[in-house]
Amino acid sequence: MTDTRNATTGATALNGRNRILATFTFFSMFFGAGNLIFPPFVGAQAGDRTMLASIGFIVSAVGLPILGVVAVSFAGGFERLANRVSNRFALILGLAIILTIGPCFAIPRTATTSFEMAIVPFTPTLPTDLTQFAYSLVFFAVSYLLSQHPEKLSKTLGKFMGPLLLILIAILFVFCVIRHPGGFAAPMGDYANGQMARGFLDGYQTMDLLAALYFGIVISANVRSMGVDDESQVRRETALAGVGTGLLLIVIYGVLAYMGAVSGSIASIDPSHDTGATVLTNLTSAMFGPFGTAFVGLVFIIACLNVCTGLISTCGTYFQNHFPVVAGRRMNYRRWGAVFTVFSFVVSNAGLSMIIKVSVPVLSALYPIAIVLVALSMIDRVFSSRFPRVYFWTVLLTGIAAALHCVSSLVAVFGGSLPWLDTTLALLPFADAQLGWLCPALVGMIVGVIDSRLSLDGRPPNDSRHRGRRRHYR
CATH class of the missing domain: 1.20.1740.10 (Amino acid/polyamine transporter I)
Structure with missing residues (x-):
């Protein structure tokens, strides 16, 4: 009991x-x-x-x-x-x-x-x-x-x-x-x-x-x-x-x-x-x-x-x-x-064998999205809640990079290739370590901060109208 x-x-x-x-x-x-x-x-x-x-x-x-x-x-x-x-x-x-x-x-x-x-x-x-x-x-x-x-x-x-x-x-x-x-x-x-x-x-x-x-x-x-x-x-x-x-x-x-x-x-x-x-x-x-x-x-x-x-x-x-x-x-x-x-x-x-081959690319797409979502949540009180649009932009840009990598990997699993996509993804920093989504995530955070400030008309975080707008995003 x-x-x-x-x-x-x-x-x-x-x-x-x-x-x-x-x-x-x-x-x-x-x-x-x-x-x-x-x-x-x-x-x-x-x-x-x-x-x-x-x-x-x-x-x-x-x-x-x-x-x-x-x-x-x-x-x-x-x-x-x-x-x-x-x-x-x-x-x-x-x-x-x-x-x-x-x-x-x-x-x-x-x-x-x-x-x-x-x-x-x-x-x-x-x-x-x-x-x-x-x-x-x-x-x-x-x-x-x-x-x-x-x-x-x-x-x-x-x-x-x-x-x-x-x-x-x-x-x-x-x-x-x-x-x-x-x-x-x-x-x-x-x-x-x-x-x-x-x-x-x-x-x-x-x-x-x-x-x-x-x-x-x-x-x-x-x-x-x-x-x-x-x-x-x-x-x-x-x-x-x-x-x-x-x-x-x-x-x-x-x-x-x-x-x-x-x-x-x-x-x-x-x-x-x-x-x-x-x-x-x-x-x-x-x-x-x-x-x-x-x-x-x-x-x-x-x-x-x-x-x-x-x-x-x-x-x-x-x-x-x-x-x-x-x-x-x-x-x-x-x-x-x-x-x-x-x-x-x-x-x-x-x-x-096929279950594992197909699951690896899918995980490479979902994991980065989950990681940035959890990371933003852990700093919500001191950062993310002050700039609520960082959730949208960080997840969006991370998801785009991760989804493109997933498409490239799935095509390779089934014996094909997309050279133009592989070349583009290779340009991302840390792509050789399969962490190409890190840079888009950082850009998303920066864009989210700017978008939040513009959306809130530059009002300080403790302004009552800011809190109302912040709840709208949440």
């Missing part, structure tokens, strides 16, 4: 036990296939520079998502935050994020990745297509059943699956420390140079910043179910759960990166073909044999089931709130959840 009160507001607050429970629930929703695959892959490539690479990875894979949770919590929800740009923008970006972290990419990836790690090694003589169909059918059926009551996810993810996942990873780490032969390989592949910057970019692949903008919906429902009814306190408890999740992720990513470095010193990989799954398989096979392969497969199944359940809950809640009626038919949470489950089931059987 919640039996404490916030000393400042007097509102009911979570006690220590429930606060930890909310944190583990949040962690379980975040930590899935990508979170298990990418840190070891970073370590295996970075070798003796794993520390630098891990710092960059943690900044984008942990720092940005937790800032997103805090920003959304204190803005009163993603809708209010995105509305600072425009109402239409909030709807379009919301749909793009939900579909990306949901049925189009992230949800299908959970089933396909866990299948390839846990089932394929033990069914070499069976038809892969048929086996994958049967596995994904069971996988999504279980996830859908677990997602039926999103406000009670803490009873499954928080109390059982999250702690179990941490125990399994801890066991792997202990054996790495005990049986590590000593020494690490030299950096290779994309990590031969600029390890920290490369780690930062690879942190995008977890999709956690995008997920963070909406996972607060489910966590808020869990906080309310624990007896917290004051909305300001609900936002505070959600933000605290996000911070706690961030601390857990930092530790886990550090552990997994170290395990990847150990694996790289045991068996080299080919970065152009292998993945973090290969890194973990090499490690566990070398240390435990077939038992190790089964063990890491179990880890993948639990992690992917956790995230799949959380994503179905998030997507179902979002669409129930925004599209309660479609074509004259009432669509409640369970019906939307069923739609996303079936659609994800179909996409997952199309193959992991």
Whole structure:
């Protein structure tokens, strides 16, 4: 039960036990296939520079998502935050994020990745297509059943699956420390140079910043179910759960990166073909044999089931709130959840390779927009609220640059090319580091400041008419 009160507001607050429970629930929703695959892959490539690479990875894979949770919590929800740009923008970006972290990419990836790690090694003589169909059918059926009551996810993810996942990873780490032969390989592949910057970019692949903008919906429902009814306190408890999740992720990513470095010193990989799954398989096979392969497969199944359940809950809640009626038919949470489950089931059987290839360009478009939106929110009190048009202009110019880069990348994925577009994008500063959107974002901030001053007729920030106009923009 919640039996404490916030000393400042007097509102009911979570006690220590429930606060930890909310944190583990949040962690379980975040930590899935990508979170298990990418840190070891970073370590295996970075070798003796794993520390630098891990710092960059943690900044984008942990720092940005937790800032997103805090920003959304204190803005009163993603809708209010995105509305600072425009109402239409909030709807379009919301749909793009939900579909990306949901049925189009992230949800299908959970089933396909866990299948390839846990089932394929033990069914070499069976038809892969048929086996994958049967596995994904069971996988999504279980996830859908677990997602039926999103406000009670803490009873499954928080109390059982999250702690179990941490125990399994801890066991792997202990054996790495005990049986590590000593020494690490030299950096290779994309990590031969600029390890920290490369780690930062690879942190995008977890999709956690995008997920963070909406996972607060489910966590808020869990906080309310624990007896917290004051909305300001609900936002505070959600933000605290996000911070706690961030601390857990930092530790886990550090552990997994170290395990990847150990694996790289045991068996080299080919970065152009292998993945973090290969890194973990090499490690566990070398240390435990077939038992190790089964063990890491179990880890993948639990992690992917956790995230799949959380994503179905998030997507179902979002669409129930925004599209309660479609074509004259009432669509409640369970019906939307069923739609996303079936659609994800179909996409997952199309193959992991194409899912990953297409998702990378899309993430390169959405992430910069999310980053600047969160960054402006974090400085809202001291800067952005004084010049409200910076939201519109910064997001607009960042979005244009990111969208053009996405188009170029998607064309390349399908075997084509747009030389004129590639040449134009290469002219942007930091384009070689895939950060070409930084300069347009800075220009957008400057234009936004000028536009705000002109729109407000040069009145000082504390002028009452300025505040009225500022509310109009917000």
